[in-house]
Amino acid sequence: MQRFVNNPDLVVEDTVKGFVKAHSDIVRLAENPRVVVAKNAPVKGKVGIVTGGGSGHEPAFMSYTGKNMLDAVAVGELFSSPTAKSFSDAFREANGGAGVVCLYGNYAGDNMNVKMATKLATKEGIEVLTVVANDDVCSAPLSEREKRRGVAGEIFMWKIGSAKASQGGSLEEVRAVAQKAIDNCRSIGVGLGPCTLPAVGHPNFQIEPGTMEVGIGHHGEPGVRVEPLKKAEDVARDMVKIVLDDHDLPAGVEVAVLVSGLGATPLNELYILNDTIETEISARGLKVYKTFIGNYFTSLEMVGATLTVMALDDETKPLLDLETRCTMLL
Amino acid sequence: MQRFVNNPDLVVEDTVKGFVKAHSDIVRLAENPRVVVAKNAPVKGKVGIVTGGGSGHEPAFMSYTGKNMLDAVAVGELFSSPTAKSFSDAFREANGGAGVVCLYGNYAGDNMNVKMATKLATKEGIEVLTVVANDDVCSAPLSEREKRRGVAGEIFMWKIGSAKASQGGSLEEVRAVAQKAIDNCRSIGVGLGPCTLPAVGHPNFQIEPGTMEVGIGHHGEPGVRVEPLKKAEDVARDMVKIVLDDHDLPAGVEVAVLVSGLGATPLNELYILNDTIETEISARGLKVYKTFIGNYFTSLEMVGATLTVMALDDETKPLLDLETRCTMLL
Structure with missing residues (x-):
């Protein structure tokens, strides 16, 4: 393997560290080192935008954290979903009191962990709505769109949803327009x-x-x-x-x-x-x-x-x- | 070769076409299809900023064309200098009446063609100053810095020189600060x-x-x-x-x-x-x-x-x- 790594088991660890060092004007690390947060987050009264996914897809997911973009990102191991705890920590970091919309991709692990994290957040009084990206045409027929994977269309979904939140959209308005973005x-x-x-x-x-x-x-x-x-x-x-x-x-x-x-x-x-x-x-x-x-x-x-x-x-x-x-x- | 090409001899042609289509809000093609120009160029009274180099280094060079960045870029074949004509066409496209600074990398072909193009431009009444990037430490000892190649430091040189030009710097001021940038x-x-x-x-x-x-x-x-x-x-x-x-x-x-x-x-x-x-x-x-x-x-x-x-x-x-x-x- 012709590549720049240290310990192959610590690739994600080292990746996140190097990323946060490079962009400390835009992001910070949460107490949970698998959660990257926009430096200005949470914004009081704004709907928080969260995503998360496996590592190895850089710049997805964490490099899209920032102003008028994602408030917090849960970082998984290479090609593996972030944990439910990471998602729920990301929800907490992103929540400015108006709730959180989690915009993520349709994979079994992510679905399960977002669901568990949403339950945890609800107990803490944080309202979480979700939109599941399923833009990958070849992963299932159109009649079974709910089975399709989420891929690069997620970036458009994040951009549209985040912009709506920055413009003061309500939790339901943000969810609805992010859903429209990925539907399109x-x-x-x-x-x-x-x-x-x-x-x-x-x-x-x-x-x-x-x-x-x-x-x-x-x-x-x-x-x-x-x-x-x-x-x-x-x-x-x-x-x-x-x-x-x-x-x-x-x-x-x-x-x-x-x-x-x-x-x-x-x-x-x-x-x-x-x-x-x-x-x-x-x-x-x-x-x-x-x-x-x-x-x-x-x-x-x-x-x-x-x-x-x-x-x-x-x-x-x-x-x-x-x-x-x-x-x-x- | 596992790659997306059409005719291997027309890689540059197709690359430039696809680039200009994608970014027609920022750039346009000159009459010479090997010259990419910022859409707002030339800016009257502003010193024009030009670079050029071989293709295959994308996003260098043409993707750095735009507002407060390069005004015009001469595009060479893969790993080959642009022609003198392309450089001189780029000078003409970039010239808003205040002359042009050409900020390029230290390679034999580029040196020769920029020199010829500068002569052509001078005949047309366009004053051209040049800065030659030589930031690649390992290509010659420090005592022979003039022999060193120009590499990614060129991007900083372009950014600094272009910013100075946008702020109304004179031809000599732009040249001097671009020289300082690459010296540093x-x-x-x-x-x-x-x-x-x-x-x-x-x-x-x-x-x-x-x-x-x-x-x-x-x-x-x-x-x-x-x-x-x-x-x-x-x-x-x-x-x-x-x-x-x-x-x-x-x-x-x-x-x-x-x-x-x-x-x-x-x-x-x-x-x-x-x-x-x-x-x-x-x-x-x-x-x-x-x-x-x-x-x-x-x-x-x-x-x-x-x-x-x-x-x-x-x-x-x-x-x-x-x-x-x-x-x-x-």
């Missing part, structure tokens, strides 16, 4: 190479050279098909087709686009994908309002990319535009 | 894995698994030593020692720190490196004022990281803090 998101991942957990030392799945896995998940969950690696424009066309066939948006709708690398794919290749992505989206009569390109939601050093398309409306567009101050450009 | 920068790269030019199809240098190359350049230029891959904390300690032994700063000085991935190294490993980097810098009595971590200056899918330390003073600190609007967070 569709994502797909294409994998060209696997990743390795440092403590394991070898990839837990394989992608043969010369092939690609369409619909792959953020932990190597199998996609819908493995096929010979195609040209970027064919891959991009396929990604747009899968996402928009599922989305079924009327012409004229404005969309936000997020093209994220999975870790080891260079930025120039994401730009190359985007060249075709934007052409294809426009060809369907949709208008690309804003595009984000970079390593926004990764899986260690996995090779590949994800595409997320979010349909916008008059409510969500200005929320997407609200200026934030976290460690990522949004 | 030291960088080092550590490589763990090579990269491949798509049109070549195999790496043009090797890094054996289990080893690392200390002092490697952005195109695989040999470092000062190849040695067994060490723990992240030992690598980080070594990087800080090499950079600060060369820098020789008195205690109490404030510094800006940039930890950049080389392309395929995950963000969490950069955070891990930073944990030790900040400890080591502080141990020398220096104060870390601001830290930037991410893929700021890469080499395709090279595995590895660079460290840049810039000493700040009362003039450069507020310039570093000026808000920018480009596609990177600075």
Whole structure:
């Protein structure tokens, strides 16, 4: 493994320490060293926004903590849910007296731990509402959307929900608009190479050279098909087709686009994908309002990319535009 | 090669197209399709800021175009200097009547082409001053600093020079403060894995698994030593020692720190490196004022990281803090 680690069992520990040192103007560590908190949180009277998830997806999740973004983030071990205690500690840190909305991804461990943490918080008098992201098109058919995984669409959900909270939205208003944001998101991942957990030392799945896995998940969950690696424009066309066939948006709708690398794919290749992505989206009569390109939601050093398309409306567009101050450009 | 490309000979073409489509609110393409221009450029009466360099280092160089940042960027082929014509077209696009400062890196091709472009511009009545970045500590001894390569320190030079220009600095004032910025920068790269030019199809240098190359350049230029891959904390300690032994700063000085991935190294490993980097810098009595971590200056899918330390003073600190609007967070 050609990588910068100390003790492979302490990767998360060291990652969080280095992150908080770098960005102490924006974040602080809670008493629980697995909870990162925005420096200005909790904001009195504001609905608190919390997320959490496994590590190894950096900058997701903790790097999105900050002003007009997430108030607190529960940090899990590599590719594992944070504990219920971490989630409930994050709720407490984020609560400014108006309750908390937890915006997280649809994975069994996260579902269980958020549920337990919500019960704990309720006992303490903190009201917690939740929205579960399920934007990964290939993880289940549309008729079973509740089974789909949450992926990079979570970033749009966080941004929209956090903006609403900053603008004084009530607990229910924040929940509702975050739910709308993720309902309007569709994502797909294409994998060209696997990743390795440092403590394991070898990839837990394989992608043969010369092939690609369409619909792959953020932990190597199998996609819908493995096929010979195609040209970027064919891959991009396929990604747009899968996402928009599922989305079924009327012409004229404005969309936000997020093209994220999975870790080891260079930025120039994401730009190359985007060249075709934007052409294809426009060809369907949709208008690309804003595009984000970079390593926004990764899986260690996995090779590949994800595409997320979010349909916008008059409510969500200005929320997407609200200026934030976290460690990522949004 | 597990990557997203179309025609390997048109990688730069497709990259620039996809970039400009994504960020048309911030940049535009000049008539010359190898020149990216800030949407608000040229600004009448403002000194124009130009850079340029080979492609494959994305987000360097073009992604730093924007308000309070670069006015125009000349784009070269992969790992090759832009042409003299592209540099001179960039000068013309950036010139708001107050002349242009070209802030670029010390490579033979760039030196030659910037020189020719400057002559062309002078004939057209555009005054051009230049600053040549040479922050890569391991590329030549301190006594021959003029031979050193320019690497990620260029980003600080661009930021400081661009901010001064936005604040109404004269041509000479902008040149002087950009020169000061790069004089106060030291960088080092550590490589763990090579990269491949798509049109070549195999790496043009090797890094054996289990080893690392200390002092490697952005195109695989040999470092000062190849040695067994060490723990992240030992690598980080070594990087800080090499950079600060060369820098020789008195205690109490404030510094800006940039930890950049080389392309395929995950963000969490950069955070891990930073944990030790900040400890080591502080141990020398220096104060870390601001830290930037991410893929700021890469080499395709090279595995590895660079460290840049810039000493700040009362003039450069507020310039570093000026808000920018480009596609990177600075």
